Each structure stands twice: as C-alpha cells, then as structure tokens.
Amino acid sequence: MCLAIPTQIIAIEATSPFPQATVVLEGVERRISLALTPEAQVGDYVLVHTGYAISRVDAVEAQETLAMLAEMTAYQ
Amino acid sequence: MKFIDEFRDPALARRLVGQIRQMTASRAAPVRLMEFCGGHTHAAYRFGLRELLDGAVELISGPGCPVCVTAAADLDRAIALAEWPDVILATFGDMVRVPGSRVQTLQAARARGADVRVVYSPLDALTLARQHPARPVVMLGVGFETTAPGIAAALVQAETERITNFSALSLHKLTPPAMRAILGAGDVPLDGIIGPGHVSAVIGSDAWGFLPREYGIACAVAGFEPLDLLGAIAGLVRATVEGVPVVDNLYMRGVRSEGNPTALALLNRVFEVGTAKWRGLGALPDSGLRLRAEWAHRNAARLFPVTREPAREPPGCRCGDIVRGRSAPMDCPLFRRVCTPENPIGPCMVSNEGACAAVFQYAVDF
Ligand code: SF4
Numbered sequence: 001m002c003l004a005i006p007t008q009i010i011a012i013e014a015t016s017p018f019p020q021a022t023v024v025l026e027g028v029e030r031r032i033s034l035a036l037t038p039e040a041q042v043g044d045y046v047l048v049h050t051g052y053a054i055s056r057v058d059a060v061e062a063q064e065t066l067a068m069l070a071e072m073t074a075y076q
Numbered sequence: 077m078k079f080i081d082e083f084r085d086p087a088l089a090r091r092l093v094g095q096i097r098q099m100t101a102s103r104a105a106p107v108r109l110m111e112f113c114g115g116h117t118h119a120a121y122r123f124g125l126r127e128l129l130d131g132a133v134e135l136i137s138g139p140g141c142p143v144c145v146t147a148a149a150d151l152d153r154a155i156a157l158a159e160w161p162d163v164i165l166a167t168f169g170d171m172v173r174v175p176g177s178r179v180q181t182l183q184a185a186r187a188r189g190a191d192v193r194v195v196y197s198p199l200d201a202l203t204l205a206r207q208h209p210a211r212p213v214v215m216l217g218v219g220f221e222t223t224a225p226g227i228a229a230a231l232v233q234a235e236t237e238r239i240t241n242f243s244a245l246s247l248h249k250l251t252p253p254a255m256r257a258i259l260g261a262g263d264v265p266l267d268g269i270i271g272p273g274h275v276s277a278v279i280g281s282d283a284w285g286f287l288p289r290e291y292g293i294a295c296a297v298a299g300f301e302p303l304d305l306l307g308a309i310a311g312l313v314r315a316t317v318e319g320v321p322v323v324d325n326l327y328m329r330g331v332r333s334e335g336n337p338t339a340l341a342l343l344n345r346v347f348e349v350g351t352a353k354w355r356g357l358g359a360l361p362d363s364g365l366r367l368r369a370e371w372a373h374r375n376a377a378r379l380f381p382v383t384r385e386p387a388r389e390p391p392g393c394r395c396g397d398i399v400r401g402r403s404a405p406m407d408c409p410l411f412r413r414v415c416t417p418e419n420p421i422g423p424c425m426v427s428n429e430g431a432c433a434a435v436f437q438y439a440v441d442f
Contacts, residue, residue: 002115002140002222002274002429003300006079006330017236018229033199035229036339045079047277047330050168050219051197052226055277055336057079061328066082069307073091 004049006057009042023048079329083301092306093128099313100132107316108134108265109309110401112255113272114141114429115300121438123302125309133309136264137434139254139357139399140272142219143170143427147353149387150247151176154216156382157245158182158190163380164208166201167216169194174423177388198230198244205234205242214376217246222274224248224365225339228346231367231374245376246366249352251275252283253363257354257400259291264401268312270305271297273327278343280335281325288321296324297331346371355389355423356396393422398431405432412436 010029011022018035025048032046037053040046046053100107111117117137120126126135139145155176158165165182172182172194186192191211195201198215205213217227227244234242251272258264271284276297284295294315298308304326311324325331343365352364367375389396392410397403405411405424415421417433424430 002113002142002220002272004222004274004277004330006077008078017233033226033229035233036225036336036342038338047274049222049274050226051199052229054222054225054274054339055330055332058329059079062079062082065307065326065328066088066303069088069092069303072307072310073088073095 002049004047004054006045007048008045009040012040012042021053080301083299083303085303089302089306092303092310096129096306096310096313097132099310099317103317106132106134107267107313108136109268109270109312110136110138110258110264110266111270112138112140112251113270113275114144114427114431115274116140116270116272116298116305117431118429118434119300119302119305121434123305125302125305129309133313136266136401137398137404137431138401139258139354140220140251141399141424141427141429141431142223142249143174144395144399144423144430145249145254145354145356146174146218146247146423147355147387148177148389149353149384152180152384152387153382154245154247155180155182155185156384157214157376157380158185158192159188160380160382162211164191164193164204164211164213165216166193166195166204166213168218170427171216171218173420173426175390175421177385198227202230202234202239202242205239209241212241212243212379214380215242215244217244217248220249220251220272220275221278221343224347225278225342228342231346231371232342234374243374243376243379244367246347247352248347248365249354250349250363250365251279252286253360254354254357255287257357257360259293261400266293266401267316268294268296268321270308270312271295271323273297273299273304273331276327276331276335278336278339280333281323281331282333283335284323288323292321294321294324297327299327299330356399390422395422395424395432398424405435408432
C-alpha cells in the first residue's frame, strides 16, 4: 500500500486549496495533487502515492547514491 | 524508465552480493535483518534477493503491511459502517477481501447490498461525495504515514470546497511505535532494520535515530529497486560486523533527513496521536492517528457509532505472529493447503504487501 512510483510532471495547474499536476503513470495521463509537494515544478520527477506526490525525486542524490554503491564495491 | 532502470544494474548488483558474502564469510550464523515494509518483502522475493543472499543474510518480514496489521475489530467496524443506511464506503482495493470476524468481508457486505467502492485515491472518494451530495461518503483511512497525509489533504479540501457529506474513518497507524513494540518484546533477535522508504519520505530518516540510540541496532532506509535493497543490506551487514550501529539513508533521492515538512504539517493539522489496535501487537499507546476535535464533523467514528459483537481473529491464522517476525508463512498449517490468494483466510494472504502472498507468489521451495 505504500507503493509510490517515480513519474514526471508535465503540467501544473494552480487550483485551490492545493495545486494539481498532470503526470503520465504507466502510459496513462493522470491528475495528481501537489498538496504535499507544492514546490514541485514542471519537469520534476515525483513519487506518487494514492494520487498525491509525496516527495520530489532528486536527480543529484540519485547519481550520488549510485556512485557510492559503486565505490563500496570497488575494493574487493 | 528513469530512476528505476539505473537501480537495477545487474553488474553492480552482483558486486554488492559478492561484497555482502565476503563481509559475512567468517560468521557462524547469517546476519538477521527485518524488512519493516511489506513492499520490501515483495521486492526481495521478486528480484530473488533471498536466494542470492542465502546463508549470508536472513530477511525477516515485519509489520509494514497496513492491511495485515488492521485488527479484526476495526475491520468489523468498517463492515458495519458500510451497512449503515445510505453510506457509500470508499476504500483502497486491498481491504475489500480481508476477512474480519466470522469470515465477513467488505466484499460480502457489498454482495448483501452495501455500497462499497474501491478507489485509487482519497481524491476519487471526494469526487464520489460531489456526485452524491445527499449521501454520506466515508473514506476508509487505512495506511501508515505515507497514506495518512493524502487523507488529511482530502479532508482539508472537502472543508475548502464545503463538501459536507465527506468524512473519514481513521485507522491510520504510525510505524516507529510498532518497531519499538517488536524490539521491546525482545523475542525476535535482529541485527538490523531495513527502514521503510516511502514512510520515511514523510517522517524523515532522522525519525529512526532511536534504533541505534535506544536499542543499539542499525537501520538503513531503502527504496524498492534491487540496488536500493542490496545497498541497504550491505550497509547493515557492515554495521553489524563492525559493531557500529547507525542510521543510513540509501534512498536519498526521495527521502530527506527531516522528511516532508508540508506533509507533516497537514498530518498535525487534521490528526492527533492516540492508541491504536494492531493485529499481533495489540493496543499500542501513541501508535495511531485519530481526527482532532475540530474535525469531529468529518470523523466517521463519531458520525456513525456502529455496534459490533466482540471481534474474533480468523481461527488458525498466524498473521499476528508473522507481522511481528515470530513466524514465517510456511509455519502456518493453513498456508497453501487451505489459505490461498483465491481463498484467503487471513489478511497476510490478501494484501499485495502481505508476507503469505509474497511467499505464495514467488517462493518455489516452501
Ligand atoms: S497462510 Fe493464511 S491463515 Fe496462515 S498466516 Fe497466512 S494469511 Fe493467515
């Protein structure tokens, strides 16, 4: 139930009380709420859970994690 | 797919497995790690990580399946609520097939005429409320800190839009108290905890600081791809071997140390912390979220005071022991013989995150 999928925001609409975004989830365009991530921008990837973006996906951190994992295994 | 495929690189996965095996080579017994989250249980089976690490690391399923830890008494309450005249009960799909007491389910209630609707999002439940202004629409709030902020946001939105027929039955639970209850009982020896990724996106990786501090046990917050899990496991194995328990965050791309302040503020605006009943763990103080007094007009527990007979757990089902890591699905005499995904006896077989469903679906050697 805590499943959340990284997906890219393709449009944002400034609705009340919370902004909404359009994303493509498994090939289907969906409207999600940005109530929990109002700072998200068009082009950002967000983790979507039950129709809400719960977190922004940070591309720099993703690269750093991959680099760290590679480094961990470098000296075997 | 972005942020998925990169974390499935087979070459790096093999190297991580090699490193984990090397670190554990001199140990007499496997390193025992609990994956809190049912999503991790399924990912570990799906990607074959258990076999890859066999003998080096033992993975023990934890209580991180909201459907599985919902007490039979609360399910009975949801079923009774669905049968309240005119009520539309909106629920996430997993809940409709979970047996309460006396082998009742929401699905059975629907067959008897109750209006039970499966929704993907609390926003869909709000839409139902707009479409049926004369009928009470109740969102069944089941889930951890990941799910509860969305329910809170839907309630705030109903308030702003003056949708008066929308309410929620909050059965939401908090994850750190469950972890404390399991460690406090002390009957399941553990070397480390794989922390729940999406719960931590909301509460922050710092929320797990009490594990090393109070229990001397390491925690690694992980995402749900193979490299996420293997990286977390490698970190926990190293912490165990070196004897230095810390909180590691292997899911930095989605989880900040302080969590999501907007989501936490919404939670705090709508809910307050109270006692909750857990299957297997009993009533735990400060482990659940209930609606604050200011939200009484949207609190289904108050609006629909249903009466129920005392709850009964499904006879023979071991879910209660499974969610606390004391038993594995194979230990249940009903597993696969009587209890299957088509004919589930307990919630651990129904839910997509349940340990019994994971073993049934993926394990070949039971
Ligand atoms: S196999 Fe079925 S009856 Fe046994 S513990 Fe799992 S859900 Fe319960």
